[in-house]
Amino acid sequence: MSRLTTLGKLAVLLVIGGAIFIGVKILGNMGILGPRTTQESTIIEKVDLPDAPKNASTSVQPLALPSSTPANVSTPEIRWLHWAWNAQMGAILANGGAETTKGSIMASKNVNLKMTRQDDVSLMQAGLVKFAESYKSDPGTTEGAHFVTIMGDGAAAFLAGVNPQLEKLGDEYRAQIVYTLGRSLGEDKFMGPPAWKENPQAARGGVTTAVLRDGDWNIVIKWCSDNGIPVNADETTYDPEAMNFIAADSYIDASEKYINGYTEERDEVKKGQRTGKKVTVGVTGVTTWTPGDVMVAKKKGGLISIVSTKEYRSQMPCVLIGIKKWMEDNPRLVENLIEGMAIGGDQVKSYSPALKKAAQISAEIYNEETAEYWEKYYKGVTETDRKGLPVELGGSRVNNLADNAEIFGINPGSTNIVKIVYTTFGDIVQKLYPDLVPSYPVAEEVINTRFLKSVLSRAGSNIASADEAEFNADDNIRETVSKKSWAIEFASGSSEFTPSARAVMEQLFNDLVIASNLKVEVHGHTDNIGDPAANLSLSERRAFAIKTWLENKSANNFPEGRVSIFSHGASNPVASNDTPAGRAKNRRVEIIMGK
Known part of the structure; x- marks a missing residue:
């Protein structure tokens, strides 16, 4: 049985050509892991990421469901390789089938889209390279794939494997991220x-x-x-x-x-x-x-x-990756494709018949399971395991235009989540496996919002709202997901950040953005030097300074009610206050995330 999100996943396959970070199996495919020399275990100091806002379905009117009859579309065929992943249901509904059908959203946009399930990431990479090589000499080529979809947290490793091959044709042939179809929201789990x-x-x-x-x-x-x-x-x-x-x-x-x-x-x-x-x-x-x-x-x-990914809801956006040269040569086709996917996303979000139809088409395209299966695990469920424990299973969501404006940091008060995800996990793989992944393409080269911005400009304000996490300021954290001390430096006796603190704050910001479905508590602590009342007040001011900084940097990712502050002064030491080293450990900020 293949994966609900067969995210053969992004992964880290640096294949293609001589860069084979893959082997015979998925591990090989994911690849990168051969025996290594012994090294000290590593704490990844910061893992940074994000997500965004709730669909009110404003202005979304129900559309007729697509037929199963192939459409006669005049534009050239666009070929797309994808996993079996419920995050793509909006695009699947929009196309009506593996090939564009009559009455479908894509047919109305004059898009001729062919969808092919491909669970082998190395073959996805090969499909992009084959298309680019053929397109350079024959713009009408029927070889290879124009687009692939993978998980955003594996995009850096994926592109590190494929772009060196593509750039041999010229920088204009590199692969770029242009849209997010949806995201995992629970089904990927530890x-x-x-x-x-x-x-x-x-x-x-x-x-x-x-x-x-x-x-x-x-x-x-x-x-x-x-x-x-x-x-x-x-x-x-x-x-x-x-x-x-x-x-x-x-x-x-x-x-x-x-x-x-x-x-x-x-x-x-x-x-x-x-x-x-x-x-x-x-x-x-x-x-x-x-x-x-x-x-x-x-x-x-x-x-x-x-x-x-229910808690780390920003970690796995389903990113659409295409060849820059072809996209720039065919901007209106790319924009129509994005618009069709977005409209399909709104339909799946807003109407049960649309979700059921998308689930039915998914079962047909993936050639696996039933419509009921895909719908059930799209929504996510809690079931009892064999030993009587309740376990959360499944869970994905589709995106619309507003989600993408938020995720790519286009909206006021938003932040570029795609960039944060891309860079964060690229850095992690590079740090843990420097011999295998010595470098990866910088985000600015591979994230292209030109086409999305054009679609948004034409749509204006007449779009449904984005999904957003909601927080009640009166709710305390009942279930802690993580608790960690951060070395955020302040000027002596002050709540002003030192210059060195700014970099740490950026890391903290990204770290909290990925876990955008979790509440945040900021706990301020001091050593025991000075007046206890003054220390209590100082720890409160410092915690409040962090809260204010986060909210000012991105109001959308840190809405009212998400961040709470607590001041402890010197009451909760973690080390002896009798030594300078101990006092330094006690002057800390603890960040707790939970729900």
């Missing part, structure tokens, strides 16, 4: 024992099976970063103080390794050094996507969702 959720530090020494460097693996890396847990990037050793990984060949293989009680023998390492001890390690956590999570729940159970 599953572990309930104890890990109750106390994240209990996950030290845990062993999670995953398709390495893929989007779901990113969820674990992000969560570990949020909780100050080191990551052991060497999947051949075991570090009892870090999160460790067992490489899986696919998301199904990851689930099966847990279900079947997979174990292996490894060398133990501490502080980057081998201890000489051999240990047997077994799978204690799984990161996967639907239906892999369903398999874990129904066949064995015992694991719950520690965190998912």
Whole structure:
């Protein structure tokens, strides 16, 4: 059974040509992981990202559902390779089928779109290269693919593999991100024992099976970063103080390794050094996507969702990537394609018959499961696993024009989430696997909002609103997802940031934006030097300064009610106040995220 979001995922495949970060299997496909020399486990200090606003469906009128009869469209065929992923339901509805049908939104826009499911990312890359090579000599080529869709958090690795090949044809042939069709909103998840959720530090020494460097693996890396847990990037050793990984060949293989009680023998390492001890390690956590999570729940159970894209709702936008030269040669076709996808997104968001029709077409295009299956896991459900534990399964959402204006940072008060996601996870892969991913294309070269802005300009204000997270200022965090101290420096005795604090604040901003579905608590602490009342007041002013800075930087991502402040003065030390080093640790800001 293939993945609900078969995000063979973005991943990190630096294939094509000589850059093969892939192997025979998805792990190979994702690839990047061969045995590595022992190194000290790494804490990814900051994992930065975002998301945006709630659909009111204003001005959305129901459209007639498409037929199943092929349309006769006069424009040249546009070929699109994609995974089986519910985030694409708006585009799928808009096309009416694998090829554009009569009565469809795409037919009304004079778009002739051919959709082909492709779960192998290396073949997606090859499709783009084949098209670009052929297009340079023959603008009417029928070879290769004009577009692909992958997860935004894998775009840096994907483009690092494909753009060097494309740029041999000329910089104008590089692949670029132009739109987001939707996003994962829960179905991609990190599953572990309930104890890990109750106390994240209990996950030290845990062993999670995953398709390495893929989007779901990113969820674990992000969560570990949020909780100050080191990551052991060497999947051949075991570090009892870090999160460790067992490489899986696919998301199904990851689930099966847990279900079947997979174990292996490894060398133990501490502080980057081998201890000489051999240990047997077994799978204690799984990161996967639907239906892999369903398999874990129904066949064995015992694991719950520690965190998912429901909380990290900005991490996995479904990005549309095309060849720059062809897009610039055919701007109106690209704009019509984007407009059609956006209209389809509004229909799926607003009307149940549209969602059901999109689910039916999905089952046909993906050649897998039923319409009821795709609709169910598009919405997301909570079911009881084999051991009686409630587990959240599935969950994706489609985007419209307003979502994209927000996600690309075009709206006032918004921030460029696509850029933050792209750069954040590009940096993570580069940091953990520098030999495999020494560099990746800069965001400014590969994010192109020209076509989206043109569509938005024509639409004006007559568009439905974006999805947005809503927060009640009176609600306290009932379930903590992460708790972490940040070294934000202030001028002595003041709530003014020092110059060095600005960079940390930028990192904090991005880190909180990715988790845009979570409330944020800012806790201010001081050492015990000085008057206790003055220290309490100072810790409050500093916490308030952080809150104000975040809200001023992006009101849309930090709406009223999302950020709360707490002042503790010197009442909660984490180290002795008898030494300068201890007092420095006590002068801190703790950020808690939860729901």
